[in-house]
Amino acid sequence: MAPHDPPPNTGSLRADLLQWAEQTRAAITTPEVQALLRYAVSQAATTPGPSPRMAAREQQLTTILTNAQQRGEPSPTLSQTLDHLLAPLYFRVILSLGSVEPADAHRLVDDLLRHYTGDCTP
Numbered sequence: 001m002a003p004h005d006p007p008p009n010t011g012s013l014r015a016d017l018l019q020w021a022e023q024t025r026a027a028i029t030t031p032e033v034q035a036l037l038r039y040a041v042s043q044a045a046t047t048p049g050p051s052p053r054m055a056a057r058e059q060q061l062t063t064i065l066t067n068a069q070q071r072g073e074p075s076p077t078l079s080q081t082l083d084h085l086l087a088p089l090y091f092r093v094i095l096s097l098g099s100v101e102p103a104d105a106h107r108l109v110d111d112l113l114r115h116y117t118g119d120c121t122p
Contacts, residue, residue: 076116
C-alpha cells in the first residue's frame, strides 16, 4: 500500500487494520523505502511538520477509524493508533531493529484493539 492508495474498507475495523498494517509493512520493508525513510528522518530536524508520506498514512488511518465509527464499532483514537500500530512498524524499520514479519503487524493490530476496544478476536 502506497501512501496515496485508498485505505481498506472491508466492513470490519480489525480486517481493515490488518490489511492496512500488512500492506504498509510490506511496502516499508523494501530496501528502497527503508533508505527513503531513513533520509526523511535525517531531514526532519530541518523540515517542520509531518512529511507528506506520514501525513498520507495518518489520513489513511483516519479514514479507517471514521469508517469503523460510522458502522458503530468501538475504535481507538488516531493518536492511539499512531502510537501502537504505525510507530512500531516504522521504528523497527528505520532503526534496523530486525525484520518486521506479517505476524508482527497482526500482533500490533490485535494488541491495539484489545487494549483500546476490548476486542479479543484472534
